[in-house]
Amino acid sequence: MIEIAGVTVRFPGRPPVLALCDLSLQLRPGVTLIRGPSGAGKSTLLRVLAGLQMVERGAVRYPWPSVEVAQRTGYVPQENRLDHTLGVEDALRYLAGVRGLPCGRADVAPLMARWGLELLRRRPVCELSSGEARRWLLAQSQLLDPDLWLLDEPLRGLDAYGVAALRRQLVACRSRSARGEQRYAIVVAGDPRLEDLASAIIRLERGGICAA
Numbered sequence: 001m002i003e004i005a006g007v008t009v010r011f012p013g014r015p016p017v018l019a020l021c022d023l024s025l026q027l028r029p030g031v032t033l034i035r036g037p038s039g040a041g042k043s044t045l046l047r048v049l050a051g052l053q054m055v056e057r058g059a060v061r062y063p064w065p066s067v068e069v070a071q072r073t074g075y076v077p078q079e080n081r082l083d084h085t086l087g088v089e090d091a092l093r094y095l096a097g098v099r100g101l102p103c104g105r106a107d108v109a110p111l112m113a114r115w116g117l118e119l120l121r122r123r124p125v126c127e128l129s130s131g132e133a134r135r136w137l138l139a140q141s142q143l144l145d146p147d148l149w150l151l152d153e154p155l156r157g158l159d160a161y162g163v164a165a166l167r168r169q170l171v172a173c174r175s176r177s178a179r180g181e182q183r184y185a186i187v188v189a190g191d192p193r194l195e196d197l198a199s200a201i202i203r204l205e206r207g208g209i210c211a212a
Contacts, residue, residue, distance in 0.1 A: 001026055001027065001028055002026070002027040002043075002049070002060065002061070002062055002063065002148075002184060003025075003026050003027075003060070004023055004024060004025040004026075004027070004049075004058070004060050004122065004159050004197070005024055005047075005059050005060070005061065006022050006023070006056050006057065006058035006059070007020050007022070007023045007024075007048060007058030007059070007161060008020055008021055008022055008023070008026055008055060008058055009041070009044050009048065009054075009055055009056060009207075010056050012083060012154065013178060014147060018206075019041045019044040019207055019209050020041045020044055020045060020048070020055075021041075021206065021207035022058070022208070023041070023045070023058070023184050023204075023207065023208055023209065024058075024209075025166065025202065027184060027200075028177075028199065028200065029131070029177035029181065029182055029183055029184055029199075030173070030174050030177040030178070030183075030184070030185070030199030030200065031173055031174050031185045031187065031194075031197050031198050031199050032184070032185070032186050032187065032198065032199075032200045033169050033187050033188075033189055033194060033195065033198045033201045033202070034046075034178065034186065034187065034188045034189075034202050034203075034204060035188075035189070035190060035201060035202070035203045035204070036065070036203050036204035036205050036210065037205065038190045039203040039206075040180050040205050040206065040207065041206075041207040041208075042059065042111070042152075042188045042204055043077075043078055043081065043152050043188065044117045044189060044207075045204065046150045046151075046152050046186065048060060048151050049073075049148065049150055049186060050073055050075045050077060050194055051069060051073070051123055052075070052116045053071060054121075056119045057143055058062055058170075062148075063141055063182045064147070064182075065076060069148070070149055071099075071100075071144060072144070072147040073144070073146050073148045073149075073150065074141035074142055074143070074144055074146030074148070074149045074150065075141055075150045075151075075152075076137045076141045076150070076151045076152060076154055077152055078135075078152040078153045078156065078188070080133045080137065080157070081124055082125050082128065082133050082136070082137070083126055084124065084125035084126055085124050085126055086118045086124065086125060087121060087124055087125070087126075088112070088117050088121050088122070088123055088124075088125055088128070088136060089103040089105065089108060089117075089121040089122070090130075091113065091136075091140075092108040092111065092136075092140060092143065093105070093107075093108055094110070094138060095140055096108060096143050098120060098147055099144060100103060101143060101144070102152045106138075108143075109134065112132055113141040113166060113167075114134060114135070114139070114142075115127050115135040115162065115165050116161045116162070116165065117132075117135060117136060117140060118137060120132060120204060123145065129159075130157035130159075131157060131158055131159030131162055132159070133152070133157075133160075134156070134158040134159075135158070135159070135162040135165070137159070138162065138165070138166065138169075142143070142169070147181075147182055147183055147184065148184045148186070149169075149184065149185045150186050151186070151187045151188065151189075151208075152188045153188055153189060153191075154166055154187065154189065154192070155189060155193060155194070156191075163193065165179060166194075167193075167194070167197065168186070169185075170194065170197045173185045174197060174199060177199070
């Protein structure tokens with residue numbers, strides 16, 4: 001279980017913006033959907049879980065040693081913003097190498113097949129369509145076969161192939177967690193197309209829990 005204990009995040013401004021307010025929450029293995037209005041703190045929560053956002057107070061406790069969290073986490077931001085000039089395959093191989101993984105063509109081939117990127121292997125990432133770019137982001141987030149998969153509005157701009165592939169991967173996560181594995185998919189998604197896959201649905205409002 002992942003425990004979020006009294007987490008507060010405040011962004012500077014006049015006045016300061018309170019993004020998360022004394023948030024306490026337990027996340028169990030499986031697929032958790034995070035919902036709420038714009039400004040509720042959903043993206044901030046994912047960034048906190050990914051270790052990308054410092055907290056003013058509070059803590060996150062994982063079921064693994066803290067030094068292992070980064071290597072167990074895959075993250076997809078809400079916006080694409082891809083500026084890689086490398087081709088699809090070479091960019092995946094580069095990131096695999098940076099993350100200390102084998103990075104030959106055979107090593108990334110299954111990931112490319114999973115997300116339907118084989119025919120795009122030489123196309124520069126920065127030239128991908130919106131749906132293709134979303135699939136590439138999802139692919140790179142799985143390079144580490146993450147135990148903690150953090151997805152911020154993954155359906156936004158995602159094409160039909162990508163939606164089907166995403167659903168298959170969420171089903172796999174839910175199945176593995178049901179077998180006792182510590183596998184988590186935390187998904188910010190207002191789109192109802194993933195609701196049937198959720199193990200839990202949590203609603204945030206004004207930086208706190210509205211309903212769980």
